[in-house]
Amino acid sequence: MSSIRHRSGAEGPSHDPYGFEEVEVRNARGRFTLHLGLAKWVEVRLTAMDLKPVRFECPRITEPEIEAIFEVGAGVSVATARRTEQRLRDSRYRAHRAHGGFECASGMPGESLTVCRCGAVVECDFDEGAVL
Numbered sequence: 514m515s516s517i518r519h520r521s522g523a524e525g526p527s528h529d530p531y532g533f534e535e536v537e538v539r540n541a542r543g544r545f546t547l548h549l550g551l552a553k554w555v556e557v558r559l560t561a562m563d564l565k566p567v568r569f570e571c572p573r574i575t576e577p578e579i580e581a582i583f584e585v586g587a588g589v590s591v592a593t594a595r596r597t598e599q600r601l602r603d604s605r606y607r608a609h610r611a612h613g614g615f616e617c618a619s620g621m622p623g624e625s626l627t628v629c630r631c632g633a634v635v636e637c638d639f640d641e642g643a644v645l
């Protein structure tokens with residue numbers, strides 16, 4: 514596994530927001546994104562072939578079913594990906610613990626950032642509802 518990203522936030526209209534979670538794994542084979550929210554889908558972008566990303570999406574697909582599709586490509590279970598990302602996030606906070614504290618800031622529209630006093634972005638949350 515070369516890189517992993519976890520994103521959570523809200524999507525849908527701002528008067529009726531819906532929580533979503535996204536797990537993205539990049540490895541030698543490509544980039545695999547699992548989205549669990551209003552819709553559930555997996556997007557596959559293969560490195561070897563110059564192909565457009567392919568999205569697997571089905572209205573009635575269950576979470577275990579869509580997670581199984583993700584796992585085939587990503588080569589790692591969703592639970593392991595979440596745990597790994599959590600460990601990486603914890604280590605980012607630990608690495609910046611001695612720098613005087615963290616504060617919240619806004620980035621791009623819909624983005625909430627946790628920024629260390631040294632200027633490093635430690636965490637990023639996204640609210641799609643704020644953009645739509």
Ligand SMILES: [Zn+2]
Binds near residue numbers: 629632
């Ligand atoms: Zn720092």
